[in-house]
Amino acid sequence: MSKVITQDHIDKSMSYARFRDLVNSLLIERQTTGPNQSKELVQYTRLNNQRMDRVDKKTVIMPELLEELKAIGENQIWLGLVEAWCGDVPHNVPPLAKMAVSVPKVSFRLLLRDENLDVMDAYLTNGGRSIPKVIALKKDTLEELWTWGPRPEPAVKLFQELKEKGVPYADISEELQKWYNKDKGQALQKEILELVRSAK
Template sequence: MKTIFNQAYEQSMSYQEFLDLMDEKIKDGLSTGHEQNEILSNFTKLNRSRMKRVTKTVELLPELTEKIQNITEKQIWLVLTESWCGDAAQSVPVLNLIAESSPNIELRIVLRDDNDPLMQQYLTNGGRSIPKLIAIDASKENELFTWGPRPEKGTAFFLEQKEKFGGVTAEVKEALQKWYNDDQGQSLQQDILKQY
């Protein structure tokens, strides 16, 4: 019987294929995911430019690069995401850069709405929060570790802002994006480093 990881892997795409899909959706005024509206398509467009910036500006931590390059067993990093997700726009490019630094890590993008059985196994406080990284071994049967939907420090900052403003307000979303810009992928890398 196929594992849930196998099924997700079969429906997955490379990071470049995901970027190409985003570009196609932007051209058509759409987003990925089952729900379609102008807000989500606008976020997809904004996120595509954020992803370009993150890819150009993030520098990998030397200690993480060293650990990643010393991985000897093949790993597959399944990343549940959608094009409209602001957290994903800041984190998925960093995960891709980390994966690219090792010949033994294969990063695969898995669309959340098309892979609900996998998403249901990795809920965050009962919610379908993304991005969610599930690292598995080459057999596609064993989970190695998970990460997401935000860096630990980002989650702490978000909760602090949410309390300050009494919910997930525009001010909270703006403050979180500023936190990501200032952090430049460092906290996410520290989180991944703890896995090795």
């Protein structure tokens, strides 16, 4: 069994398509997910929605990863913790969704972080509620296979380097977006490839 994830969490989780519909509906009302409804977070959500559209169209799963995914022998659930305003979500969640729909054995499901802090607080990153966070589970037993997140390792290092230099958060965020645009999901795919292999 996972530390805290129960069948109730799985039952109330949503598909990636449902998440996209939710975000679109909220934006019509000038809203975002979570308790903080500031104009800034709504604007981030609008930008993220455009980025998800772009990443959805442009993501191509590496043949090596696709082969490894197709070799998965048991049904799995990849459960992601997200919020619509988070700048790392649009670059990582669409490729993960595309990986899952490529194979019959993997179901990709999403929970909103701030509505599921019991799960989030069991999967902190350096003490913080960093998202997206993905927990891969065996479907039948909810046994944890691996976790990933909140961003690929090269992006983690870039963030730390800039933070240690005292670069303002807005500038760090801009540099991360540049890194994501240049990387095109390759680092994420390589990391998931290694995790899937390690879980065999």
